[in-house]
Amino acid sequence: MEIQNYSDVMVFVEQREGHVQKVSLELISKGREIADELGARLKAAVLTAGLTHPVHSLIELGCDEVILVEHPILEPYTTEPYTKALTEVIRAHKPEIVLFGATTIGRDLAPRVSSRLDTGLTADCTKLEVDLESRNLLMTRPAFGGNIMATIICPNHRPQMSTVRPGVMQMAEPVIGRIGVCRNFEIAFSPEDQHVEVLEVVKASKKKVNIEDATILISGGRGIGSPEAFPILESLADKLGGTVSASRAAVDAGWIDRNHQVGQTGKTVRPDLYIACGISGAIQHLAGMEESEFIVAINKDEGAPIFDAADLSIVGDVHKIIPELIRILPELGNRNAQ
Amino acid sequence: MKIIVCMKQVPDTNEVKLDPVTGTLIRDGIPSIINHDDKAGLEAALCLKDQFGAHVTVLTMGPPQADKALREALAMGADRAILLTDRRFAGADTWATSLTLASAIRKMDYDLIIAGRQAIDGDTAQVGPQIAEKLSIPQVSYVEDLEVEAGQASIIVKRIFEEGYHRIRVKFPCLITTLAEMNTPRYMSVGGIMAAYNEKQVETWTLDQLDMNPDHAGLKGSPTKVRKSFTKAPKAPGKKFNTEPDAAARLILDALKERFIVE
Numbered sequence: 001m002e003i004q005n006y007s008d009v010m011v012f013v014e015q016r017e018g019h020v021q022k023v024s025l026e027l028i029s030k031g032r033e034i035a036d037e038l039g040a041r042l043k044a045a046v047l048t049a050g051l052t053h054p055v056h057s058l059i060e061l062g063c064d065e066v067i068l069v070e071h072p073i074l075e076p077y078t079t080e081p082y083t084k085a086l087t088e089v090i091r092a093h094k095p096e097i098v099l100f101g102a103t104t105i106g107r108d109l110a111p112r113v114s115s116r117l118d119t120g121l122t123a124d125c126t127k128l129e130v131d132l133e134s135r136n137l138l139m140t141r142p143a144f145g146g147n148i149m150a151t152i153i154c155p156n157h158r159p160q161m162s163t164v165r166p167g168v169m170q171m172a173e174p175v176i177g178r179i180g181v182c183r184n185f186e187i188a189f190s191p192e193d194q195h196v197e198v199l200e201v202v203k204a205s206k207k208k209v210n211i212e213d214a215t216i217l218i219s220g221g222r223g224i225g226s227p228e229a230f231p232i233l234e235s236l237a238d239k240l241g242g243t244v245s246a247s248r249a250a251v252d253a254g255w256i257d258r259n260h261q262v263g264q265t266g267k268t269v270r271p272d273l274y275i276a277c278g279i280s281g282a283i284q285h286l287a288g289m290e291e292s293e294f295i296v297a298i299n300k301d302e303g304a305p306i307f308d309a310a311d312l313s314i315v316g317d318v319h320k321i322i323p324e325l326i327r328i329l330p331e332l333g334n335r336n337a338q
Numbered sequence: 339m340k341i342i343v344c345m346k347q348v349p350d351t352n353e354v355k356l357d358p359v360t361g362t363l364i365r366d367g368i369p370s371i372i373n374h375d376d377k378a379g380l381e382a383a384l385c386l387k388d389q390f391g392a393h394v395t396v397l398t399m400g401p402p403q404a405d406k407a408l409r410e411a412l413a414m415g416a417d418r419a420i421l422l423t424d425r426r427f428a429g430a431d432t433w434a435t436s437l438t439l440a441s442a443i444r445k446m447d448y449d450l451i452i453a454g455r456q457a458i459d460g461d462t463a464q465v466g467p468q469i470a471e472k473l474s475i476p477q478v479s480y481v482e483d484l485e486v487e488a489g490q491a492s493i494i495v496k497r498i499f500e501e502g503y504h505r506i507r508v509k510f511p512c513l514i515t516t517l518a519e520m521n522t523p524r525y526m527s528v529g530g531i532m533a534a535y536n537e538k539q540v541e542t543w544t545l546d547q548l549d550m551n552p553d554h555a556g557l558k559g560s561p562t563k564v565r566k567s568f569t570k571a572p573k574a575p576g577k578k579f580n581t582e583p584d585a586a587a588r589l590i591l592d593a594l595k596e597r598f599i600v601e
Contacts, residue, residue, distance in 0.1 A: 079476070111462075111465075123461065147569075150566070150568075195508070197508070198504050200504065201502070296593065298586070314581075314586045316580065317583065324583045328591055
C-alpha cells in the first residue's frame with residue numbers, strides 16, 4: 001500500500017429507501033473542512049437503488065464529486081453488496097480518508113470494508129483533526145467505556161477510516177450554485193453477491209422519536225422516582241417545543257423506550273437546552289450530552305456528578321420544581337410573540 | 339450443529355470511578371466480567387444446545403486471568419473453552435484481534451459463530467464483522483432474536499435498525515453479532531461450577547499454534563495506534579442553588595429568558 005498514492009477525502013453517504021441520512025450531511029460538512037486543510041477534494045460515495053435526495057445538494061454542502069452506484073440489489077441494506085461496491089469504489093479512487101456515520105448500517109459496513117482493504121478503522125470519533133506534517137488524521141474517541149478519551153492514528157495504512165455518530169459534527173450552510181460533478185460507477189453485481197435473504201422489512205409501529213434533532217431536551221433519570229413522572233416532563237417539553245429523553249437507568253428500568261436514551265450506549269445529542277431531571281450524571285451519560293449549549297440539572301442529591309457538568313445546578317425536587325416552572329412559563333410567550 | 343462463541347472478559351466500565359482529587363481513573367479493584375453482548379450470545383448458543391444438542395465452544399483472546407470468564411462459560415454449560423493468550427497479542431487493535439481470532443477459528447469445524455455486538459471497554463463493534471470477513475462468511479449484526487430452520491442448515495434472525503427490523507435468512511456457515519437485550523443469561527449451576535474446574539478444562543493456545551503471520555499480531559500488527567489518551571477536563575461548573583421550588587423555577591425561567599430559549 002503506497003501511502004502517497006492516496007489522496008482526497010471520501011464520505012460514505014448513507015441512504016435508506018432513497019433518503020439520505022442526516023449524519024451523512026454532517027460528515028460531508030466535516031469532510032469539507034478536512035479536505036480544505038489538506039488541500040484535497042471531497043467525494044461522496046452514494047450506494048442506492050434510487051435516490052430521492054437531489055445530488056446537487058450534496059455538492060452545495062461541499063462535495064466536489066458525487067460517485068453514484070445505483071442498483072436494485074442495494075435496497076434494502078445487506079452487507080455483501082454494499083461491501084463489494086464500496087470496496088471497488090475505494091480501490092478505484094484511493095481516498096486517504098473515508099468517513100461513515102456510526103449507525104446500525106455504518107457499524108456493520110465499515111468494519112467489513114476495512115477488513116477487506118486491510119486498513120485501520122476507528123469507531124465513534126468525537127473529534128477529527130489533521131496533522132499537516134504527516135497528513136495523518138487524528139481521530140479522538142471515548143475509550144474504556146467512555147471513561148477516558150483516546151486520540152488514534154493510522155499512520156501506515158490507507159485509507160484511514162472513521163465512523164462518527166449522528167449529531168456529533170455540525171452541518172454546514174450550503175453554498176447555492178457550488179460547482180461539482182456526479183459520476184455513475186458501474187458495479188458488476190450478480191445474484192451470488194446476495195449472501196443473505198431478507199424475508200421481511202418491518203417499520204417500528206410507534207412514532208419515530210428523534211431526540212438527536214431536538215433543540216430542547218427534557219431528560220429524566222432514575223431520580224424522578226417512577227415512570228409516572230415522565231408525563232410531567234413531557235408537558236414541559238411540549239410547552240417549550242422540545243422532546244423528552246432519558247438516561248440509561250430510566251430505560252433499563254423500563255420507564256421509557258430505548259429510542260429516548262442519551263449516553264454512551266444511547267444517542268449523542270447537542271441541543272440548545274438540556275434539562276437533566278433526577279439524573280446522577282454518570283460519565284457514560286455525560287458522554288452523550290455534555291456538548292449541549294446550556295445544561296440545567298435538577299437533583300435531590302447535592303453531590304450528584306451531573307452538577308459538575310451543568311451550567312445551572314439546582315438541588316431540589318423535580319416533582320415540585322417542574323410543575324412550578326410550567327406554571328410560570330407563559331411569561332416567556334409574551335416576550336416572544338412573533 | 340457446532341457453534342463457536344467469541345467472548346471477551348472486560349472490566350466492568352460502568353463501575354469505574356474517577357479519583358476526586360487527581361481526576362484520573364481508579365483502575366484498581368474494578369471487577370472483571372463477561373461482556374454483556376457476548377454473554378447473550380453464549381446464552382443463545384446454550385439454548386441451541388438445549389434444543390438441538392449443539393456443541394458449544396467458547397473462545398477468548400486475553401491475558402491469563404481471562405481463564406475465569408471461560409470457566410464461567412463452562413459452568414453455564416459450554417462444552418469446550420479455548421483461551422488465546424500470548425504476550426505478543428497485547429495491544430492489538432480490532433484488525434489484529436479479529437485476524438488472531440479468525441486464525442484460531444480456522445482450526446475448528448463450525449456452522450455458526452456468535453460474537454457480541456460490542457465490548458463495553460472498546461465499544462467499537464468491529465471485531466465480529468472483521469472476523470466474518472477474514473473467514474469469508476456472511477455476517478448479520480444487531481441480532482435480537484434467532485431461530486434455526488428445519489434441516490439445521492440455516493437460521494432466521496431478527497436484525498434491528500434504528501427505525502425497525504428485518505427478518506433475514508442466512509445459511510451456515512455464518513457469523514452473527516448479538517445484543518444484550520436478546521435474552522437473560524442463565525446462572526451457573528453448582529454442578530456446573532464443579533465441572534468447570536474439575537472435569538472440564540480451558541485449553542490455552544499461543545501465537546505459535548496459529549497459522550498466521552506473527553507480525554500481524556498485537557500492537558505490532560495493528561494498523562491503528564493510540565497516540566495519546568487523557569481524561570476529559572471537567573467543564574467549569576456553573577452556579578449551584580439549593581432553594582425553594584418557586585425560587586428554583588424562577589431561576590430556570592430567568593436563565594431561559596436570558597438565553598432566548600424559545601418555542
